[in-house]
Amino acid sequence: MFDYTVITNNIGLLWQGLLMTLYFTVITIGAGMLIGLFIGLIQLSTFKPLVILGQVYVEFFRNIPLLVTLLWVYYAFPIFAGINVTKFWAGFIGLSCYVGSFYAEILRAGVQSVDPGQTDAATAIGMSYGQRMRRIILPQAFRKMIPPLAGQSIIQMKNTTLLSMITVPDLLYQASYISSFTYRPMEVYTAVGVIFLIILVPLTLLSRKLEKSGSLK
Amino acid sequence: MSASDAIAREAGAVTDKSDKPVLRLDGICLKFGDKRVLNGIDLSVVEGEVVVLIGASGSGKTSLLRCINLLNVPTSGSIVIDDETLFDRQADGKGAQIPAQEVNRIRSKTGMVFQQFNLFPHMTALENVMEGPVIVKKEPKEQARQKALQLLDLMGLAQHVEKYPRQLSGGQQQRVAIARAMAMQPKVMLFDEPTSALDPELVGEVMKAMVELARSGMTMVIVTHELGFAFEVADRVVFLDQGLVAEQGPPAEVLLHPEHPRLKSFVGRFHESADLLRPFLEAREAEKAC
Ligand SMILES: Nc1ncnc2c1ncn2[C@@H]1O[C@H](COP(=O)(O)OP(=O)(O)OP(=O)(O)O)[C@@H](O)[C@H]1O
Numbered sequence: 185m186f187d188y189t190v191i192t193n194n195i196g197l198l199w200q201g202l203l204m205t206l207y208f209t210v211i212t213i214g215a216g217m218l219i220g221l222f223i224g225l226i227q228l229s230t231f232k233p234l235v236i237l238g239q240v241y242v243e244f245f246r247n248i249p250l251l252v253t254l255l256w257v258y259y260a261f262p263i264f265a266g267i268n269v270t271k272f273w274a275g276f277i278g279l280s281c282y283v284g285s286f287y288a289e290i291l292r293a294g295v296q297s298v299d300p301g302q303t304d305a306a307t308a309i310g311m312s313y314g315q316r317m318r319r320i321i322l323p324q325a326f327r328k329m330i331p332p333l334a335g336q337s338i339i340q341m342k343n344t345t346l347l348s349m350i351t352v353p354d355l356l357y358q359a360s361y362i363s364s365f366t367y368r369p370m371e372v373y374t375a376v377g378v379i380f381l382i383i384l385v386p387l388t389l390l391s392r393k394l395e396k397s398g399s400l401k
Numbered sequence: 402m403s404a405s406d407a408i409a410r411e412a413g414a415v416t417d418k419s420d421k422p423v424l425r426l427d428g429i430c431l432k433f434g435d436k437r438v439l440n441g442i443d444l445s446v447v448e449g450e451v452v453v454l455i456g457a458s459g460s461g462k463t464s465l466l467r468c469i470n471l472l473n474v475p476t477s478g479s480i481v482i483d484d485e486t487l488f489d490r491q492a493d494g495k496g497a498q499i500p501a502q503e504v505n506r507i508r509s510k511t512g513m514v515f516q517q518f519n520l521f522p523h524m525t526a527l528e529n530v531m532e533g534p535v536i537v538k539k540e541p542k543e544q545a546r547q548k549a550l551q552l553l554d555l556m557g558l559a560q561h562v563e564k565y566p567r568q569l570s571g572g573q574q575q576r577v578a579i580a581r582a583m584a585m586q587p588k589v590m591l592f593d594e595p596t597s598a599l600d601p602e603l604v605g606e607v608m609k610a611m612v613e614l615a616r617s618g619m620t621m622v623i624v625t626h627e628l629g630f631a632f633e634v635a636d637r638v639v640f641l642d643q644g645l646v647a648e649q650g651p652p653a654e655v656l657l658h659p660e661h662p663r664l665k666s667f668v669g670r671f672h673e674s675a676d677l678l679r680p681f682l683e684a685r686e687a688e689k690a691c
């Protein structure tokens with residue numbers, strides 16, 4: 185029936201895969217946040233061409249399946265650009281740009297949900313655009329953004345499994361590798377599912393808690 | 402406030418007031434899309450003067466007030482505050498281009514109080530009042546703090562300085578908002594229906610704060626439907642109609658002897674609904690006549 189030894193015998197490979205998955209989750213969320221902040225602010229500017237540029241970016245990456253983006257960055261981009269892209273860089277770029285587009289939307293929606301009266305009041309006391317954003321608008325917007333940011337970041341961790349398609353040795357890649365020589369995919373993929381649950385469920389609970397304390401303040 | 406009080410103030414006020422205009426609007430036009438909201442407003446307000454703007458809903462009172470600090474950017478016209486040009490654009494598009502930094506600096510010479518208070522919800526009352534001086538004027542924190550505490554004390558809020566807006570009543574919030582605007586040491590204070598969002602029993606405390614402000618010699622432009630307040634406190638009442646100044650003058654003239662037909666019906670409506678006011682106003686008239 186369920187053969188635990190398949191997992192215990194290959195725990196080292198799974199561990200390596202998990203580290204790779206976590207590594208990519210963290211760095212692409214970090215880079216994605218920077219991209220999201222940048223693109224989100226561009227979309228919120230009053231300069232039309234910039235706004236459109238931001239929209240194009242967001243719609244582009246949000247609407248193309250992530251797998252297509254990853255494959256395209258890895259296989260097609262080097263041909264067009266004439267530079268060599270390693271699978272690590274391809275994975276990093278594809279995943280960061282993808283999640284960045286979602287973060288940008290979250291930021292835009294969060295900022296736009298702040299009462300315009302806040303902008304009026306801040307402007308009336310003589311604040312510049314930057315001062316308004318930093319001191320008044322973003323602090324209020326961030327509080328509302330915590331739940332969707334947490335949600336998107338959890339999805340991002342699951343999305344890193346697509347890295348296996350461009351042969352980055354993440355958790356899923358190791359799982360398929362282990363199944364290929366043990367012929368026990370059920371045990372291996374169950375283990376992968378459990379690992380994701382163990383990591384993501386506490387994070388979900390944490391984000392709920394943050395959301396509560398945020399709205400209390 | 403007793404009638405004699407008001408008269409004494411008026412007597413004093415005449416000598417107090419200089420002829421130096423603090424605010425000068427010339428030919429302010431404003432369009433939203435194709436909709437013409439302001440059609441060439443000229444208005445000059447001298448130091449220490451209290452001007453009350455009245456007019457029917459949609460006549461452009463809020464729009465005009467928001468033009469004064471450029472929250473609304475006029476289509477054309479010019480705005481001078483304390484001898485500095487904040488805005489200048491002629492109908493043909495020509496005019497001085499004022500850099501954003503200058504706009505922010507000059508605009509902070511006006512203080513604005515909104516109908517919905519618009520306090521910063523993530524800051525305490527004290528932080529709300531300190532925000533402008535510390536962030537915009539770069540005043541040292543301790544100095545700004547002392548000044549803010551003083552202002553909040555003047556507004557009767559000494560007990561509430563550490564509270565967040567949501568812990569305060571509407572009347573208290575509005576007084577924090579007044580203190581926040583005053584903290585920038587404005588040359589002119591702009592009020593847009595400051596008591597309209599308040600429960601009736603809270604209107605008085607905000608009115609009282611405004612009366613005190615007026616007595617201290619503050620220049621004020623106030624949009625309000627409280628005609629009693631206009632009568633007591635205003636030096637001049639300006640009636641807006643369809644984006645134009647239709648009539649203006651001392652409150653007794655404008656409110657008791659309106660000439661413009663629409664002002665007649667506007668004032669009449671208020672007087673009818675508060676007919677209690679009429680005997681009082683007439684008594685005042687008689688008193689003045691002697
Ligand atoms: N942002 C806007 N976009 C389009 N139209 C607007 C905007 N703000 C105001 N208006 C229009 O301009 C006109 C004047 O509005 P305004 O708010 O200045 O009137 P008001 O005299 O303050 O009225 P109220 O007594 O109801 O506050 C109204 O017809 C209104 O619909």
Ligand SMILES: [Mg+2]
Nearest residue numbers: 462463464594
């Ligand atoms: Mg209005």
